[in-house]
Amino acid sequence: MTSTTPRKRLTTSAMIASFADPGQRTTSAPFGHALDRLAQERPEVVGLSADLAKYTDMHVFRDAHPDRFFQMGMAEQSLLGTAAGMAEVGLVPFASTYSVFATRRAYDFLCLDIAEPNLNVNVVGALPGLTTGYGPSHQATEDLAILRGCPNLTIVDPCDSVDIEQAVPALAAAPGPTYLRLLRGAVPTVLDEYDYRFELGKAAELRTGRDVVLISTGLMTMRALQAAARLEADHVDVAVLHVPTIKPLDTEAVLRAARTDRLVVTLENHTVVGGLAESVASTLAFAGAGTRVVPIALPDEFLAAGALPTLHDRYGLSTDAVVARVKAELGGGTHAPWAADPAPATA
């Protein structure tokens, strides 16, 4: 009789689960520290949170500038209305909560109190897309879809700590309202190796490549870079266009990237409905470019609870899944280096 050791299952872990790979270089609470630094230069910057300062890295700002932090309690409508009122009298508020609450629960306040008067209020939403294993109550898988229709609103989905650190002062400098999809806690540090500068409203070509172009946003740019490196080993030449600003979209860069005979793939940490994939697809269609777009995105479903690595694999966001999807799309077609009769790829 043999005894079997039960296989250890991954657990959902805490709300503060990091999506960083084991051993990956990370930076702690980049948003909180960036806001602290900005506040040292700009006395009109204030912070608010709805009982989630500690979970949105706002606690760093709170501890550094206690007289400029305003606790609004677990009341997100009041949070955003209050932020609007503060902007009306000349302050520059950053208001943080979870994305689900900022968008689903308090959208009318974001829309009418902040966006319609075009106020410089910066809404910071944590746990965007699939960055928690807590299930649909906390997974803001459709926040971009909700917000893209809101006039005046600038929407930023940063890739890593570098993006966040550079985005924070840019969001404050932008005169109108913004929404930042916050990555919190131990946030991967990736983009500093790519001679990268965050520029509001601009996409950044991080890699060039002749066979495939990955148009990615948010943490999926990290996965796109990893996938590109892996595919390179298989002799697939992959470009990566990082699109941190979802709205206004850098349509010129998107069109430039897609108007080639490369395979065009979009990658986002968001439902396939109403996010980057459809933004890119509509950009191409409106410009008369008949390019096919392969969307790597979350399915149009309420997602499961569980451990993030498990869920990223299951829903196609892991690097393995991205590589497999790209290879499947290349298949035996003309793009594939392993195709029977490879046609020369042109960039």
Place this chain on the structure above:
Amino acid sequence: MTALTSTRPPATTADRAERIERIRQAAHRIRRNALDMGEVQGQGYIGQALGVADVLAAVYTDQLRYRPEDPHWPDRDRFLLSIGHYAIALYAALAEAGTIPLEELETYGSDDSRLPMSAMASYTPGVEISGGSLGHGLPVATGMALGLRHLGNGARVFNLLSDGELDEGSTWEAALACAHHGLDNVTAIVDVNALQADGPTVGVLRTEPVTDKWRAFGWHALRVDGNDVAALVDALDELRAHRGSPSVLICDTRIGSGVPLLESREKAHFMRVEEHEWQIARDQLQEGLNR
């Protein structure tokens, strides 16, 4: 010109009588302005406008500090109208205040007018927020009051809301916040006309006891007959002097107040007035003033 300053000498009995008479006259003009605007549309929120006219007259001619020629003056007291459909009353008051020209009132609700049916800050000088989606005024007032206090600005923030608006949860979120942060620069005014879109408040969603609720939320609350100018003056004076917590003035008002023809008709959120009735209404209003 600067309309008002915040520092007034202690009121004498004669001063008080003079203030009450001045407010009564202003309320009369606000009502007349509102009737003229209502006639342009043939219908509208005229019942509410007549009901709240005394409150607006007291606030605009006796309480608020503002410069009619400079609606963005940073030190002005803010008056936030949550209830966007009360725009007809607010425009009538802003004309009385000198912020918008009297002759512009006839454009109310017309194409390209600065005076839309639902008040919006981007359209009209002196309108601080875009109301209409109810439950927004008090949260924004909270932010203005927190911000002004943070900036060391002594301006006050008023928010006029309706009893129907007490249905909205965000109103109570903000009520908690104002009390928690000790915002004694906030004055909420609740127009209790006991009527909502679908009928009497008591049948739509019961909000009484309103005063007890505000007190339980940590507010300094007074309740008066909102069509009694003397009572309004005394209450607003007391609230002005109160420190340490936000204040709320609950005003019981009568739909159509000042015009017996409209007071006595079946209560309607959106009142239809026949063409020939507008002059009757104006005549009744004038008779009331002369009494």
